[in-house]
Amino acid sequence: MSTPPTWFASPADAAARLGESGYLADAATATTAYLAGALEKPLLLEGPAGVGKTELAKAVARATGADLVRLQCYEGLDEARALYEWNYKKQLLRIQAANAGGGPEGGGVDWDATHDDIFSDEFLLTRPLLTAIRREEPTVLLIDEVDKTDIEVEGLLLEVLSDFQVTIPELGTVTATRRPFVVLTSNASRELSEAVKRRCLYLHLDYPDxxxxxxxxxxxxxxxxxxxxxxxxxxxxxxxxxxxxxxxxxxxxxxxxxxxxxxxxxxxxxxxxxxxxxxxxxxxxxxxxxxxxxxxxxx
Missing domain, CATH: 1.10.8 (Helicase, Ruva Protein; domain 3)
Structure with a gap:
């Protein structure tokens, strides 16, 4: 089993590198950022708006040279916008083209072959969660303002937060080859489920002294x-x-x-x-x- 990538060498290293990237982290923030990388656990940041929750995720990306993938949460967010969806128009065009090129008597082509063709990576539109899971480069996944979503969306997050994988019925399970550094932010406008909280490290950010x-x-x-x-x-x-x-x-x-x-x-x-x-x-x-x-x- 390969050694997981190290985001920060220590809490002191996290504080120093975050500071160099423009984010002044106190001891608790630096320690939790270090642990999120070392333990490969998502980090849930909670606190009032404007205290630096989103900025911390951006600072981690800057400090480590990782790319930032952001899922901006909002009321009505669904699986198609968070995980993936199929390019139905392109699939329909492929089906029509396959039927038009049928046998000599005008019959359609084998449906199983067409099904396997249209439910392939070529027709998959990845959204932030799946994009972050599939990336092989260092990635910070920011799930911003998760408290603004409907509670049903939290169910979509559990597989990602627990096993860093996404199950696509037509393709199977996509497992991260390189786990992203995951940051969830919440303004505490509603209580998040215990299932989500159990999967995360927790840090409350308040106004600084x-x-x-x-x-x-x-x-x-x-x-x-x-x-x-x-x-x-x-x-x-x-x-x-x-x-x-x-x-x-x-x-x-x-x-x-x-x-x-x-x-x-x-x-x-x-x-x-x-x-x-x-x-x-x-x-x-x-x-x-x-x-x-x-x-x-x-x-």
């Missing part, structure tokens, strides 16, 4: 003045304490910092916060609540 968010801002917005960075981190932390429809994520913090640089704002006072709040809050009710709670009304 002030020191780490400051470090992220310095990395992502290198031109940002250190004093402004501290003000952004402190103000975002205050906003997250409010009962908002959508609390600002790390991405919004970065956008806000870039906005302040573009406007050449060197002090995040009440006027500056009020005038640039739209870069951070994306709902009218949240904007109004922040203005009220932070006392940002114009004098």
């Amino acid at each position: 002030a020191a780490r968010e400051h470090e992220i801002l310095q990395q992502q917005v290198p031109d940002l003045d250190d004093r402004i960075a501290e003000q952004v981190v402190a103000t975002v932390a205050r906003l997250r304490e409010l009962e908002l429809k959508k609390a600002p994520s790390i991405a919004e913090s970065v956008d806000w910092a870039r906005t302040l640089i573009a406007l050449e704002i060197r002090d995040l006072d009440s006027t500056a916060i009020r005038d640039t709040l739209s870069a951070v809050l994306k709902h009218k009710s949240d904007h109004e609540r922040a203005v009220k709670e932070l006392k940002l009304n114009r004098a």
Whole structure:
């Protein structure tokens, strides 16, 4: 039996290489990323939107030189969009061509031969799950926002998550020759099944503490003045304490910092916060609540 590929040599190696790729991983994240590769188990990332779940999968791909295959989940996602489907139009054309070229008396060709022909790889349209399973190159499979799908879709994932294989009735079982690094993300809008959770390593990602968010801002917005960075981190932390429809994520913090640089704002006072709040809050009710709670009304 061949030795499975090593994604990271150690948790420290994972932290260092993810950092070089632009993702600042804390100890828990680096350790779990290392274990997901070493144990060849899918990694389930759960937490609020915008804390870096999807970005972690992208960072693993960048850090390891792997290709990223992404399945974006949504309500109504089905097997044809997640696993595979047959190219029915092409199959029909082949059947018509086979019948047209029948025997000398115009009879059709043998159906078994035609069946074996049209249910072959030539007529198979692979979707993200099957694509990732069939690849021989290092691959990161991102199953993004799995909580947005119907619960029935989780059944489609079990075979992939357990055995890294897909069963196609007409062709048989396709087993991964090189297991992908699988990352599932969830915003916890609904509870995932225990069957899915059992097959995964689990990591909850939350908003970073002030020191780490400051470090992220310095990395992502290198031109940002250190004093402004501290003000952004402190103000975002205050906003997250409010009962908002959508609390600002790390991405919004970065956008806000870039906005302040573009406007050449060197002090995040009440006027500056009020005038640039739209870069951070994306709902009218949240904007109004922040203005009220932070006392940002114009004098």
